[in-house]
Each structure stands twice: as C-alpha cells, then as structure tokens.
Amino acid sequence: MLKFPIYLDYSATTPVDPRVAQAMIPWLTEHFGNPASRSHAYGWEAEKAVEDAREQVAALVNADPKEIVWTSGATESNNLAIKGAAQFYKGKGKHIITVKTEHKAVLDTFRELERQGFEATYLDVQENGLIDLAAFRDALRPDTVLVSVMFVNNEVGVIQPIAEIGEICREKGITFHVDAAQATGKVDIDLQKLKVDLMSFSAHKTYGPKGIGALYVRRKPRARLEAQMHGGGHERGLRSGTLATHQIVGMGEAFRIAREEMKVENERVRMLRDRLLKGLQDIDATYVNGDLEQRVPHNLNISFAYVEGESMIMAVKDIAVSSGSACTSASLEPSYVLRALGRNDELAHSSIRFSIGRFTTEEEIDYTIDLMHKKIGKLRELSPLWEMVQEGVDLNTVQWAAH
Amino acid sequence: MFAPVYLDWNSTAPLEPAVREAMLPWLGSRFGNASSRHEYGRQARAAVDEARARVAAAVGAHATEVVFTSGGTEANNLFVKGAAGLMKPGLIAISAIEHPCVREPAKQLRRADWTVREIAVDRAGLVKRTDWLAVLAAKPVLVSVMLANNETGVLQDVATLAREAKEAGAWFHTDAVQALGKIGVDFRALGVNAMTLSAHKIGGPLGAGALIVDKRLELAPLLAGGGQERGLRSGTENVAAIVGFGVACELAAARVSGENARLCGLRDTLEAGLAAHGMRIFSAGVPRLPNTVFFAAEGVDGETLVARLDRAGFACASGSACSSANPEPSHTLLAMGVERETARGAVRVSLGRDTQEKHVVDFLACLEQQMSELNNLTAVAVQ
Amino acid sequence: MAYSEKVLDHYENPRNVGAFSKEDEGVGTGMVGAPACGDVMKLQIKVGKDGVIEDAKFKTYGCGSAIASSSLVTEWVKGKTVEQALEIKNTQIAEELALPPVKIHCSILAEDAIKAAVADYKKKHEG
Numbered sequence: 001m002l003k004f005p006i007y008l009d010y011s012a013t014t015p016v017d018p019r020v021a022q023a024m025i026p027w028l029t030e031h032f033g034n035p036a037s038r039s040h041a042y043g044w045e046a047e048k049a050v051e052d053a054r055e056q057v058a059a060l061v062n063a064d065p066k067e068i069v070w071t072s073g074a075t076e077s078n079n080l081a082i083k084g085a086a087q088f089y090k091g092k093g094k095h096i097i098t099v100k101t102e103h104k105a106v107l108d109t110f111r112e113l114e115r116q117g118f119e120a121t122y123l124d125v126q127e128n129g130l131i132d133l134a135a136f137r138d139a140l141r142p143d144t145v146l147v148s149v150m151f152v153n154n155e156v157g158v159i160q161p162i163a164e165i166g167e168i169c170r171e172k173g174i175t176f177h178v179d180a181a182q183a184t185g186k187v188d189i190d191l192q193k194l195k196v197d198l199m200s201f202s203a204h205k206t207y208g209p210k211g212i213g214a215l216y217v218r219r220k221p222r223a224r225l226e227a228q229m230h231g232g233g234h235e236r237g238l239r240s241g242t243l244a245t246h247q248i249v250g251m252g253e254a255f256r257i258a259r260e261e262m263k264v265e266n267e268r269v270r271m272l273r274d275r276l277l278k279g280l281q282d283i284d285a286t287y288v289n290g291d292l293e294q295r296v297p298h299n300l301n302i303s304f305a306y307v308e309g310e311s312m313i314m315a316v317k318d319i320a321v322s323s324g325s326a327c328t329s330a331s332l333e334p335s336y337v338l339r340a341l342g343r344n345d346e347l348a349h350s351s352i353r354f355s356i357g358r359f360t361t362e363e364e365i366d367y368t369i370d371l372m373h374k375k376i377g378k379l380r381e382l383s384p385l386w387e388m389v390q391e392g393v394d395l396n397t398v399q400w401a402a403h
Numbered sequence: 404m405f406a407p408v409y410l411d412w413n414s415t416a417p418l419e420p421a422v423r424e425a426m427l428p429w430l431g432s433r434f435g436n437a438s439s440r441h442e443y444g445r446q447a448r449a450a451v452d453e454a455r456a457r458v459a460a461a462v463g464a465h466a467t468e469v470v471f472t473s474g475g476t477e478a479n480n481l482f483v484k485g486a487a488g489l490m491k492p493g494l495i496a497i498s499a500i501e502h503p504c505v506r507e508p509a510k511q512l513r514r515a516d517w518t519v520r521e522i523a524v525d526r527a528g529l530v531k532r533t534d535w536l537a538v539l540a541a542k543p544v545l546v547s548v549m550l551a552n553n554e555t556g557v558l559q560d561v562a563t564l565a566r567e568a569k570e571a572g573a574w575f576h577t578d579a580v581q582a583l584g585k586i587g588v589d590f591r592a593l594g595v596n597a598m599t600l601s602a603h604k605i606g607g608p609l610g611a612g613a614l615i616v617d618k619r620l621e622l623a624p625l626l627a628g629g630g631q632e633r634g635l636r637s638g639t640e641n642v643a644a645i646v647g648f649g650v651a652c653e654l655a656a657a658r659v660s661g662e663n664a665r666l667c668g669l670r671d672t673l674e675a676g677l678a679a680h681g682m683r684i685f686s687a688g689v690p691r692l693p694n695t696v697f698f699a700a701e702g703v704d705g706e707t708l709v710a711r712l713d714r715a716g717f718a719c720a721s722g723s724a725c726s727s728a729n730p731e732p733s734h735t736l737l738a739m740g741v742e743r744e745t746a747r748g749a750v751r752v753s754l755g756r757d758t759q760e761k762h763v764v765d766f767l768a769c770l771e772q773q774m775s776e777l778n779n780l781t782a783v784a785v786q
Numbered sequence: 787m788a789y790s791e792k793v794l795d796h797y798e799n800p801r802n803v804g805a806f807s808k809e810d811e812g813v814g815t816g817m818v819g820a821p822a823c824g825d826v827m828k829l830q831i832k833v834g835k836d837g838v839i840e841d842a843k844f845k846t847y848g849c850g851s852a853i854a855s856s857s858l859v860t861e862w863v864k865g866k867t868v869e870q871a872l873e874i875k876n877t878q879i880a881e882e883l884a885l886p887p888v889k890i891h892c893s894i895l896a897e898d899a900i901k902a903a904v905a906d907y908k909k910k911h912e913g
Binding site: 012015021024028029032034037042072073074079103104111204209231233243244313321 | 406409414418423426427431432434435438439440442443474476480504508510511603608609610611625628639640641706710713719
C-alpha cells in the first residue's frame with residue numbers, strides 16, 4: 001500500500017528509526033535526570049547514557065569518544081568549528097577558504113567572519129560539482145588558517161575529495177573542517193585515516209532526532225578552537241548547556257544502526273536510485289545535476305527543462321521532494337548550488353532533488369517515475385518555452401522583456 | 404532502577420506525561436523538516452507555530468517575540484552576546500548571583516572592550532539598593548538580573564529594576580528559567596526587554612528553550628545558517644522538543660497558582676523541620692520560590708551529606724547542577740557574604756509536582772539520622 | 787506555501803490553454819517575463835471586427851500563481867473590447883486569487899501580458 005505523499009526528501013530530514021525512538025522513550029519517562037547532576041543516581045545514569053552514545057557516535061567515524069562534543073545540531077557544529085578555529089588562530093593568519101556550494105550554515109558563518117576582518121576565498125566547483133584540487137592548492141596562502149569543505153553536498157549529493165584535501169591541509173598546518181551532516185551512514189568515514197581536524201555531524205539526517213548533533217575535535221594532533229556557547233562548562237568547556245539525554249541517546253542509537261547496516265542499505269538505495277534515474281531519463285530534455293560517480297546513492301538531482309520549479313512541485317504533490325535545499329526553498333532565488341555548477345537560472349529553477357532512504361520502496365519509485373512522466377508532460381503542454389523549442393527556436397537568442 | 408525520592412527539581416524536572424504524548428508523533432510519522440514546503444514540512448511548521456503561540460500566551464508575550472533555542476544556556480548567550488554584538492562597547496551589569504551562562508558570556512565581552520560590572524547582593528541575596536543605584540549612575544547599556552535564583556530561590560523585584568534600568572537608558576534582560584512554572588511570569592508586567600525560558604525545568608523536554616525578546620532590541624545571531632527563527636537562530640527546528648515545550652508551558656501556566664500554594668505548605672513543613680535540627684536556611688525571610696530550600700549544617704560537608712542522602716534514597720543537590728562538577732562552594736552564597744566553610748555545607752532541596760508531604764517528612768527523618776551518624780563520625784575523628 | 791482555493795482550481799484546471807496562429811490578422815500575442823526570473827507568460831487574444839475579444843489562449847512557464855493569473859485573465863478578457871481589457875489591473879487579479887504578497891508579481895505579469903497582447907494587436911492594425 002502506498003502512503004501519500006511519498007517521502008523522497010531524506011536529505012532534508014529522515015524519519016526517526018523506530019528502534020531509535022524506542023531507545024529514546026525511557027529517557028522521556030523514568031530516566032529524566034540531568035546528566036550534569038553529580039549528586040544522585042538520576043544524574044549518573046543519564047551521564048552514563050550520554051557517554052555510551054558518545055562511544056556509538058565515535059565508532060561510526062572511527063574516532064575516540066573523547067573527540068566528540070555534543071551540540072544542538074550541524075548548524076551549531078559548523079558555527080562552532082569555523083568561528084572557534086578562526087578566532088583561535090587569528091593571530092597566525094586571517095585567510096579562510098571554503099566552497100561556493102557549501103551549506104548556508106558554513107557560508108553565512110564565513111560571511112560573519114569576513115565582517116570580523118577575515119578574508120575568505122569561496123572556491124568554484126567544476127561542472128560536476130567537485131572542487132578542482134589544483135585550484136584549491138592555488139588558493140592556499142601562507143596566512144590561510146582554516147579550510148572548510150563539506151563531505152557530501154546536500155543538494156546534488158556529490159562527494160568531495162576529503163582525503164586529498166586533508167593531506168594538503170595537514171602538510172601546510174592548516175585546520176581542516178568538514179561538514180559531514182549529509183555523509184554519515186552514506187559514505188565510510190575513517191577519522192584515523194582522514195586528515196580532518198574538525199567534523200560536523202547531525203542526527204536527524206541519519207534517522208536520529210532533530211535538535212542534536214556533534215562536532216568531532218581531533219586530539220592528535222590537537223585541533224584548537226574557542227568555545228562559542230558559554231556557561232556551566234559542559235563538554236570540557238567547549239559547549240555549555242544542559243545535555244538533552246534522550247536526544248543524545250537517539251543519536252547514539254541512530255549512528256550504531258548506521259554503522260551496522262549501511263553497507264547493505266546503501267546497495268539497496270543505489271538500486272532504487274538507479275531505477276529512478278533510468279525511469280526519468282526517458283523524459284525528454286532532462287539533465288542530471290552533479291557527478292553520478294562521486295556521489296552518494298541516496299541522491300538524484302534532475303533538471304526538467306522548460307518547466308518551472310515551483311509549479312512542478314505543486315504538480316507532484318503526491319511526492320514530497322525539494323526544489324533546492326530545504327533551508328532555502330522558501331526563497332524565490334534559484335539554487336545557488338546549481339548555479340555554481342554552471343546551470344543557467346532556468347535549469348536551476350526546474351530542478352528536483354529526489355533523496356531516497358531507509359524506508360523507500362520499489363513501488364514508491366515506480367509510482368514516482370510514472371507521476372513525473374505525466375506531470376512533466378502536462379506542464380510542458382502549458383509551457384511557452386517548450387512550445388518555442390518544439391518550433392525550433394533557440395531560447396538563447398530570444399530577447400526577454402525584463403520585469 | 405532503584406528510584407530515590409527526587410528532590411532536585413531545580414536541576415531538571417521529569418517530563419510531563421501529557422507533554423510526552425504530544426511529542427511522540429513528532430518522533431514518529433510526523434518527521435518533516437519545518438523548512439520543507441511539502442506536506443511533511445508544513446505539518447512541522449504549523450506545529451512549531453502553535454507551540455510558539457502557547458509559549459507566548461503562557462508568559463504574556465506576543466508569538467513573534469519568541470525565539471526558540473536549544474535551551475536556557477543558548478538563550479542567555481543569545482541575549483548577552485547577541486545584543487552586545489550590534490552595539491558599541493559599553494557597560495554590561497549583571498547581578499552577582501547570575502547563572503554561569505549569563506556570567507561567562509558577559510566575561511567574554513571584555514575581549515570586545517566591554518566593561519562588566521557585577522551588581523552586589525545583600526546577605527539575603529537580594530540586589531543591594533545602594534549598589535544598584537551606583538550601577539545605574541554608571542549608565543549601563545545592558546543589564547541582566549535573574550528573576551529567581553537557581554540555588555536560593557530568591558526572587559528579585561525585576562519589575563522595579565527593569566523600569567529603573569530602562570529609565571537609565573539600558574536594555575534589561577531577566578533569566579526566568581527557574582521562575583517559570585513556579586510563580587506567574589508575565590513578560591509585559593515585568594517590563595523587561597528580554598527574558599530567558601527553558602523547557603526542561605517545567606516538565607518539558609531537555610533541548611528546548613526560548614528567548615522572549617522585544618523586537619526593538621536588535622540581536623546578532625549566535626548561529627548563522629538557514630535563517631530560521633527570523634534569522635536570529637539558524638538550524639533545523641527541533642520540532643518534537645518545541646511542541647513539548649509549548650504544551651509544558653500551557654500546563655505550567657494553568658496550574659501555577661495551585662501548585663504554588665501547595666508547595667509553600669510543603670516548604671514550610673520542611674523548613675520547620677530543618678530549623679528544629681539547627682540548620683541555617685539561606686535567604687529565609689525574603690521572597691523566594693515556593694519549592695526551593697537552600698540550607699547548611701555548620702561543620703558538615705555538603706557533598707558528603709548529599710552523597711549519604713542519595714544512598715538513603717533522597718536525590719538532592721549540593722550546588723547548582725551545572726557547576727556541581729566544580730568543588731568550589733556556591734558562587735551565590737559567596738556573593739551573599741556567606742563564609743566559605745558554611746557555604747561548603749550547603750544542600751539544596753527543590754520540590755516539584757510529584758513531591759508529597761510524606762516525602763518531606765521521610766526526608767527530615769533521614770536527614771536527622773544522617774546528621775547524627777556524621778556527628779558521631781566527627782566525634783570519633785576528634786578523639 | 788499555502789495557495790488559495792482559486793489558485794489551486796486554475797492551476798489544476800487551467801482555462802484556455804493553447805495557442806492561435808501568431809500570423810492570424812485578428813490575433814494579438816503578448817509574451818512577457820523571462821526564464822531567468824522564473825516566469826514567462828504568453829497571452830493571445832483573438833479580436834473580432836467589432837473590437838471585441840472573442841477568444842483568448844495562454845501558455846505560462848511559472849509558478850502556480852503565475853499559471854492561475856494567466857488562466858484567469860484569459861477568462862476575464864473574453865467579451866471585453868481591447869480598451870476594456872486594458873482596464874484590468876493587477877490588484878483585481880491579486881484580489882480575486884487571494885495572492886500572498888510574494889506572489890503579487892504574478893498578477894503584475896498577467897496585467898503586462900494583456901498590455902503586450904493588445905499592443906501587438908494594435909500594431910497589426912495601425913497601418
């Protein structure tokens with residue numbers, strides 16, 4: 001039985017896995033203590049649960065539990081890592097580097113640092129969405145103190161060459177931060193091997209609850225950063241604030257499940273994504289955005305030329321998908337990520353991100369393929385652009401009246 | 404698990420069953436990201452909006468004045484650093500008994516050329532009038548005085564302080580985390596520009612709080628990103644916790660007056676018993692929260708006593724939860740001029756919705772026994 | 787984004803979708819907007835000898851509100867003289883469809899489409 005709308009927006013957020021919810025419930029009932037309470041058993045058991053979860057999170061990425069700092073989510077982790085490291089090293093240099101296709105939480109934090117007197121370089125990406133390592137090397141300066149590159153892009157799912165960037169940064173003694181919110185459970189992350197100093201995680205993109213995330217802070221060699229949230233000195237002074245035990249337990253369980261099941265799950269997801277891709281490529285004038293090889297299997301981002309994005313979303317309301325990233329879809333601007341890939345505004349506007357996950361079924365994929373064929377057909381019938389293209393007009397030669 | 408009688412409600416309160424019920428769907432089939440435009444997202448957005456209205460209604464504020472955060476610590480940081488971030492450096496005055504999550508961000512402002520001044524409190528823990536007037540004369544830009552102290556439960560006359568601070572040209576913030584749900588809290592009646600709330604102290608979940616803020620006060624966000632919460636607090640909304648916070652606020656507001664009277668009765672019983680054992684009760688005789696008793700036994704180490712009480716089945720605190728990893732005596736008591744030795748003996752008992760007369764009576768009996776055992780040990784040690 | 791019932795109705799069942807031959811003597815064609823802005827509207831009117839608009843067709847590339855705005859004006863212009871059609875204001879369209887502030891530009895575009903179609907018609911008949 002299909003349940004509508006069919007959820008194909010796993011990159012915006014994932015359902016909490018029922019096993020995760022089960023693990024959380026006791027911490028929403030009798031085990032309610034404040035993990036910082038040192039004087040009674042309610043506090044101790046909460047603290048133990050927090051530490052067990054820290055081990056589970058560390059295990060997924062092959063890190064030491066002591067390297068994991070809890071935050072309220074990836075946005076906070078990104079803010080803490082970037083501002084914290086930049087401010088710590090500002091005496092050494094004030095040049096920082098990121099990529100144009102990063103999440104807003106990284107880009108807006110960089111802009112804030114620019115206002116504070118840092119100089120930022122925003123690297124272009126190639127047409128496939130990946131950064132060019134030679135261009136990255138060229139961007140490095142003696143006063144570069146921080147590089148921030150996301151592991152997996154939220155809109156197009158491409159996987160950046162984190163290992164290579166890490167080698168370069170380590171060689172030059174530059175702090176390297178990676179936003180891995182979209183990567184956990186989708187790509188193997190081995191922090192013993194990767195030369196990454198700081199890495200942001202989110203629970204709710206990996207079947208855990210919202211409102212909880214973590215920052216990996218390397219111990220050897222030690223990554224240094226200044227705290228951004230001050231108070232009771234929780235999390236070794238790096239992040240004050242009462243720890244939300246149930247959410248932390250949920251993140252731990254979610255990451256445990258990811259570690260145990262990702263290999264099998266990702267193969268299933270890849271099979272579904274490929275089925276979807278094959279089905280949609282039958283539609284005329286469709287373009288896949290981003291590299292298809294260096295990409296997580298969960299993501300398919302396609303532009304349907306000559307139909308407008310928002311009306312397309314309305315047309316396909318039987319499926320829950322995104323046009324552009326979840327955080328920016330309230331805006332009328334076309335996706336800045338797709339523009340950075342060199343897509344024109346029109347194709348950027350008419351893109352759909354299908355993101356597939358743990359609970360997606362073959363039946364849902366087939367329904368989606370069928371629906372897209374029908375709806376794209378209908379919208380193109382309505383589209384003056386499609387009409388012109390059918391008549392052989394080259395749209396690039398048309399003088400549009402600006403409004 | 405072995406379940407001691409919980410007498411540490413100021414540290415955190417158990418989740419209300421009705422709150423849990425309201426939250427569970429958002430950990431189940433209603434999992435959307437509130438920023439998504441499809442049905443899943445719209446449901447989440449509507450739930451966040453509804454919770455915002457509930458929180459606002461519970462504290463006499465307008466829904467658009469509510470900025471959800473990950474908790475009280477973040478809300479306090481948001482006020483202190485956010486307000487200062489858009490102003491020319493000046494004087495920030497905070498009471499000498501503020502929670503570390505006001506004190507520490509205020510200290511951070513020194514690096515941005517701000518001057519930080521603590522407002523002294525008297526021996527009972529109330530803001531000292533003479534010092535307050537001296538602070539106002541120094542023309543502070545920002546002032547933060549907590550409504551109820553987490554350790555002593557002392558209530559400041561925030562309405563008066565806020566009025567006077569505003570007349571002196573300052574923006575006034577109050578940390579109302581401990582007051583909410585224990586006494587009536589009304590943003591307009593208090594006349595403050597900003598107010599911090601936390602969900603988990605009132606039977607809501609851990610992981611949610613809010614800064615209620617006068618929109619004339621511009622804030623620089625702590626978290627940059629997706630632009631949620633009017634750009635003041637980016638990050639995917641913690642829908643389940645926010646929903647729980649809304650319901651908890653509504654419940655707390657509905658029963659605050661009845662609970663207040665009931666807890667006052669229990670507190671009087673408790674304090675009468677403590678006094679009979681020769682305990683010193685801090686801030687007795689000034690307006691306090693109905694649920695909080697902070698006391699000390701001369702010559703007894705608070706940590707030791709609390710540990711013994713815990714083994715005997717009563718969970719209470721020896722200092723504020725957040726700093727209890729810190730062996731230093733209570734900052735609040737030191738600010739009140741309590742001698743370090745006495746302060747080290749301090750024990751905080753905080754009552755709540757589940758606390759019954761029987762618990763208080765049993766606690767007093769247990770305390771008496773522990774005290775006599777401790778006194779015997781001391782006597783043995785002296786011999 | 788919550789759409790009004792009327793927007794949804796026009797979006798689900800757009801009226802007068804299609805095209806007339808541009809070369810036709812009585813047809814005025816207006817094309818406004820730009821793909822880069824996210825909306826392109828093509829509105830065509832077929833005008834009788836008496837100057838009354840007998841029929842109208844549209845095609846729109848744009849959001850639901852843009853489609854609804856253009857669908858609505860095809861209904862409204864029919865039976866009006868070209869001069870009367872020019873009196874249709876974007877505020878009327880916005881009000882009829884209960885467009886939210888961020889979608890007002892769709893109604894402006896629809897008004898512009900009428901003007902452009904009428905201008906094209908007049909151009910054919912000027913000399």
